Amino acid sequence: MVWHWTRGVYIIILPLSFSDNRIKHKGEVVPSPETFKTGGAFSRTAELYQKFDFLSKKINETTQLVDPKFFDALTQLHQKAKAKHPSLAAWAGVDPLLFEGRELLLNRISGRHRDSQDPKLAYAGLYAAGNFTSGGHLFFPQLNLRVRLLPGDFVLLRGRVLEHQIEAWEGGQRISIPHFTHTSLWRDCGLEQLVDI
Amino acid sequence: MVWDDDTPRKLISEDGFNLVASFPGFTSQRGTVCFLSSNPNHTDDVNSRHISQIASSNTALMFTPIRESRRPVPTKQAHISIYLGKCLEKSDWSKDGLALDKRCIYNYSTSIFF
Numbered sequence: 397m398v399w400h401w402t403r404g405v406y407i408i409i410l411p412l413s414f415s416d417n418r419i420k421h422k423g424e425v426v427p428s429p430e431t432f433k434t435g436g437a438f439s440r441t442a443e444l445y446q447k448f449d450f451l452s453k454k455i456n457e458t459t460q461l462v463d464p465k466f467f468d469a470l471t472q473l474h475q476k477a478k479a480k481h482p483s484l485a486a487w488a489g490v491d492p493l494l495f496e497g498r499e500l501l502l503n504r505i506s507g508r509h510r511d512s513q514d515p516k517l518a519y520a521g522l523y524a525a526g527n528f529t530s531g532g533h534l535f536f537p538q539l540n541l542r543v544r545l546l547p548g549d550f551v552l553l554r555g556r557v558l559e560h561q562i563e564a565w566e567g568g569q570r571i572s573i574p575h576f577t578h579t580s581l582w583r584d585c586g587l588e589q590l591v592d593i
Numbered sequence: 594m595v596w597d598d599d600t601p602r603k604l605i606s607e608d609g610f611n612l613v614a615s616f617p618g619f620t621s622q623r624g625t626v627c628f629l630s631s632n633p634n635h636t637d638d639v640n641s642r643h644i645s646q647i648a649s650s651n652t653a654l655m656f657t658p659i660r661e662s663r664r665p666v667p668t669k670q671a672h673i674s675i676y677l678g679k680c681l682e683k684s685d686w687s688k689d690g691l692a693l694d695k696r697c698i699y700n701y702s703t704s705i706f707f
Binding site: 454458462463519523533536539540541542543544546548549550551552553554557558 | 594595596597598603604610611612613614615616617618619
């Protein structure tokens, strides 16, 4: 009732520019038109997520290792959301990821921000891919901490709590795949208290 | 401060609040990090070239909840500790494969927002 599937791919071809990543909301869980408008589009998307299987499972595992309490809460959310929304249950047959949000960002520099839609006790998981060779650090201004995020690297962070930004990179295309969960889904499932302070 | 090598690290506040966990080489065998599986079905790892190819299909899905209101959150002075970790090779990666030890290597204080 309060969210919907929408396009999760923002393609930016070099030279760099920024995409409009604002999310449109229609108040209902629906598949994105870009994904389901043709059989081929749906097939390719399903294939993509199936090939993310190993990455998704690693992220689930790592989340559990880093914060078992949050992992348990996220598992509860996933189960409850699947029971409530058959479309999500269907998609979970392809994608085992517990985070309900995933984007593919190509060659995008994210400015300083916090993830205002995330619960305070939630994490965001950033995975980097592409063929860039240097730079592209994840910088936390409040901590004065600069974390490597080269292709193949993964960082879990408190995206709602910590300001963060992506720095410039060199050497080629940068693909960023953030994984996240939003407060409104927790609220919809009556589990917001599990991830609030 | 820069975390720029192949060592996974975890940063937590003194009250046990995890802030950042870094896993360099998450999907590769580079450096000290290893999330290998003995399951041959899992050796086809996701790598950047693979994702590049897939991404060219220009399709993906995302579950998108409504936008959360931008409520201000209070500032808190936090005492931060950084822990080194290491990843262990897994025979069954459905079980623990990562060990983050309790050897604190650095302490400092800063302001973060809760």
